[in-house]
Amino acid sequence: LAKTTQPISMDSYEGQEVNITCSHNNIATNDYITWYQQFPSQGPRFIIQGYKTKVTNEVASLFIPADRKSSTLSLPRVSLSDTAVYYCLVGDGPFGNEKLTFGTGTRLTIIP
Amino acid sequence: GAVVSQHPSWVICKSGTSVKIECRSLDFQATTMFWYRQFPKQSLMLMATSNEGSKATYEQGVEKDKFLINHASLTLSTLTVTSAHPEDSSFYICSARDTGGSNIQYFGAGTRLSVL
Numbered sequence: 001l002a003k004t005t006q007p008i009s010m011d012s013y014e015g016q017e018v019n020i021t022c023s024h025n026n027i028a029t030n031d032y033i034t035w036y037q038q039f040p041s042q043g044p045r046f047i048i049q050g051y052k053t054k055v056t057n058e059v060a061s062l063f064i065p066a067d068r069k070s071s072t073l074s075l076p077r078v079s080l081s082d083t084a085v086y087y088c089l090v091g092d093g094p095f096g097n098e099k100l101t102f103g104t105g106t107r108l109t110i111i112p
Numbered sequence: 113g114a115v116v117s118q119h120p121s122w123v124i125c126k127s128g129t130s131v132k133i134e135c136r137s138l139d140f141q142a143t144t145m146f147w148y149r150q151f152p153k154q155s156l157m158l159m160a161t162s163n164e165g166s167k168a169t170y171e172q173g174v175e176k177d178k179f180l181i182n183h184a185s186l187t188l189s190t191l192t193v194t195s196a197h198p199e200d201s202s203f204y205i206c207s208a209r210d211t212g213g214s215n216i217q218y219f220g221a222g223t224r225l226s227v228l
Contacts, residue, residue, distance in 0.1 A: 034216070043118070043205045043219030044156070087155070093215065099146060100207075100217055102156040 004088045009107040018075045020106050022088030025069045032093025033064060033071045038085045038105070047086075048073070049093065083110045114140045116208050118220025125196055126228055133191045133223045135206030141186040142208035146217065147179070150203045162189040196227045 005023040012018045024033070032051050036044035048055055050062040050071070061074040075082060087105040092098040115138040125131050135145055143164045148156040160181055161169040168181035178200075180192040189208075193200055205222040209215060 036219075041203065041222065041224065043116075043207070043222045046216055046218060049214075049216060099158055099161055101158065102148075104155055 004090060004103045006086075006088055006103060006106045008104060009109070011109045011111055012078055013111050014079055015077055018078050018082070018108065020073045020075075020086055020088075020108065021070060022073070023070045024088070024090045027068050027090050028092075030092050031090045033062065033068075034089050034091065034093070034100075035060070035062065035073045036087045036089070038087065044087060051093065078108075078110050080110050080112060082108065084108060114138075114208075114210050114213070114216075114218045116206065116218045116220040118206050118223055120223060121221060122224045122226075124226045124228065127197050128195055130192055130194045131196055131225060133193075133204055133206070133225075135189045135191070135208065135220050137187045137208040137210075137218075140208075140210045141212050142189075143186060143211050144209045145183060145189040146207045146209075147181060147189075147191050148205045148207070150205060150222075152203075156205060159191075193225065196225070198227045201225055201227045 034049040035047040037047050038044040048060050048062045052064050055062045063072045085105040085107050087102050089100050117136045117138055119134045145162040147159045149159050150156045158171050159174045162181045162183040164183045164186055170176045183189040203222050207217045207219040209217050
């Protein structure tokens with residue numbers, strides 16, 4: 001599994017767009033990038049998954065450059081309820097059965 | 113997204129007793145489920161991979177006789193913490209891979225275990 005590196009923590013004000021970048025320099029050709037959100041005392045919640053370029057759903061966007069050595073999770077107009085830990089993981093996505101290894105994650109704090 | 117139900121959400125037990133935690137995929141079949149452990153302010157640590165109809169695969173350093181895993185059906189995996197001790201107190205989380213659909217791992221809400 002490719003290792004990932006994320007900022008340990010980030011602060012942002014309500015209403016702003018937040019971008020969390022993850023480095024995965026050793027990503028393999030068949031690896032997908034998946035982001036999860038975790039609130040205290042809860043299991044992680046799937047946010048978004050992508051392979052290349054840009055993916056968007058109702059809660060976030062995921063930007064992946066051509067070399068795929070990094071990815072950026074973008075949260076539009078954050079609110080206090082977005083305060084959580086965000087994990088970036090790489091693995092074999094829709095086609096494999098690889099186990100997920102969680103890194104340290106990014107603790108995002110939204111300030112009123 | 114798909115729903116994974118984990119029960120109980122919170123349990124207190126005496127030292128030396130055994131505790132069983134259930135993990136169910138409610139609206140999809142999961143041939144593979146995973147069990148994690150998480151300490152306060154730390155990341156999730158994978159304990160074992162649970163495969164339907166076969167033995168679980170444990171990560172290095174995880175005692176298989178201590179943490180018994182059974183995956184008897186395509187929608188249910190159980191983790192039994194045997195002869196629990198205070199150092200087993202932790203937050204246990206299961207996940208299930210939606211192998212018939214997106215193959216995304218969906219997580220249960222977790223079980224807080226406190227051993228007295």
